[in-house]
Amino acid sequence: MTPRICILYTGGTFGMKPSAAGYAPDGGLEAALATTLPAAGKDGMPAWDLVEYDRLIDSAEAQPADWHTIAADIAARYADYDGFVVIHGTDTMAYTASALSFALQGLRKPVIVTGSQIPLCEPRNDARNNLTSALLIAARYPVPEVGLFFHDRLLRGNRATKVASADFAAFDSPNHAALARVGINIDINAAAVLPMPRAEHFQVVEPGTQEVAVLRLYPGLSSARLQHLLAPPLAGLVLQTYGAGNGPVAMPGFLDALAAASARGTVIVNLTQCQRGGVDQAKYATGSALAGAGVVGGGDLTVEAAVTKLHHLISCGLEPDAVRRQMPLPLCGECSEPA
Numbered sequence: 001m002t003p004r005i006c007i008l009y010t011g012g013t014f015g016m017k018p019s020a021a022g023y024a025p026d027g028g029l030e031a032a033l034a035t036t037l038p039a040a041g042k043d044g045m046p047a048w049d050l051v052e053y054d055r056l057i058d059s060a061e062a063q064p065a066d067w068h069t070i071a072a073d074i075a076a077r078y079a080d081y082d083g084f085v086v087i088h089g090t091d092t093m094a095y096t097a098s099a100l101s102f103a104l105q106g107l108r109k110p111v112i113v114t115g116s117q118i119p120l121c122e123p124r125n126d127a128r129n130n131l132t133s134a135l136l137i138a139a140r141y142p143v144p145e146v147g148l149f150f151h152d153r154l155l156r157g158n159r160a161t162k163v164a165s166a167d168f169a170a171f172d173s174p175n176h177a178a179l180a181r182v183g184i185n186i187d188i189n190a191a192a193v194l195p196m197p198r199a200e201h202f203q204v205v206e207p208g209t210q211e212v213a214v215l216r217l218y219p220g221l222s223s224a225r226l227q228h229l230l231a232p233p234l235a236g237l238v239l240q241t242y243g244a245g246n247g248p249v250a251m252p253g254f255l256d257a258l259a260a261a262s263a264r265g266t267v268i269v270n271l272t273q274c275q276r277g278g279v280d281q282a283k284y285a286t287g288s289a290l291a292g293a294g295v296v297g298g299g300d301l302t303v304e305a306a307v308t309k310l311h312h313l314i315s316c317g318l319e320p321d322a323v324r325r326q327m328p329l330p331l332c333g334e335c336s337e338p339a
């Protein structure tokens with residue numbers, strides 16, 4: 001039987017049209033896809049249905065509530081399809097892919113987020129290829145996780161990050177091997193794919209109203225500025241530190257600001273600014289001092305995975321200490337097991 005895939009169209013460059021102000025989201029994608037995509041059954045192409053969102057957005061406008069809408073829409077249709085493809089803007093695609101991976105735990109069918117750098121309406125575009133490959137993988141390969149397909153690779157969604165604003169190869173997954181490569185053949189890297197879970201246990205939890213912030217350390221940051229950012233009611237902070245997880249801990253007021261926020265219940269997660277590798281707070285005195293101030297090491301999480309994981313765990317109602325314990329432990333392949 002021809003597999004059936006549900007395509008959720010949320011916006012992004014993929015379906016945009018030129019306007020006086022630059023590319024802007026546009027609807028009516030179903031008709032364009034019907035004339036563009038290979039017919040169902042041809043060369044393994046699945047049949048598909050399209051859900052076009054009423055509010056099509058540039059993904060720069062995406063908010064946590066939008067991640068929840070997509071997760072709930074997939075969960076509501078889960079039994080009716082062999083897999084799902086989400087068409088999304090590239091700017092915050094890695095956040096959405098990460099958020100979906102936490103919301104759809106125990107997934108047993110592929111959910112592949114994709115988009116493009118040039119809209120489908122342009123004569124030269126990467127939209128058609130990206131969508132065709134995403135559909136073929138979703139239909140033919142039982143990858144039981146949220147993936148992000150771009151250019152020629154399927155990446156784990158919660159390991160992916162946007163690395164290029166003008167290349168067709170716009171995404172990378174610096175700390176995890178690609179799940180698949182698409183050339184003349186589609187090669188699945190089975191060793192990199194999550195095992196098939198025994199049962200789904202979706203937790204499509206309503207997003208809370210908590211605020212989660214990101215701060216990248218830089219020489220010149222003042223303790224006053226840090227204290228200002230940490231002011232209540234901040235629930236979580238992703239602190240991007242130097243190298244293996246180091247910060248200016250000798251600066252007067254720096255550790256005090258972090259320790260006071262931790263004591264108030266703000267979960268502060270230490271991630272490296274480096275593209276590859278992770279945090280080991282025990283390696284240097286400048287890192288272990290952060291641990292002493294209540295900062296938890298986030299291992300090799302991406303910023304996108306850390307932000308969405310914080311939102312997910314806090315929205316699940318976990319207390320700050322429970323969130324701190326969970327942050328370095330993989331829930332769905334988003335980070336390596338702590339050493």
Ligand code: ASP
Nearest residue numbers: 012013058059089090091
């Ligand atoms: N600004 C666009 C978006 O994220 C960029 C893209 O889709 O490539 O929606």
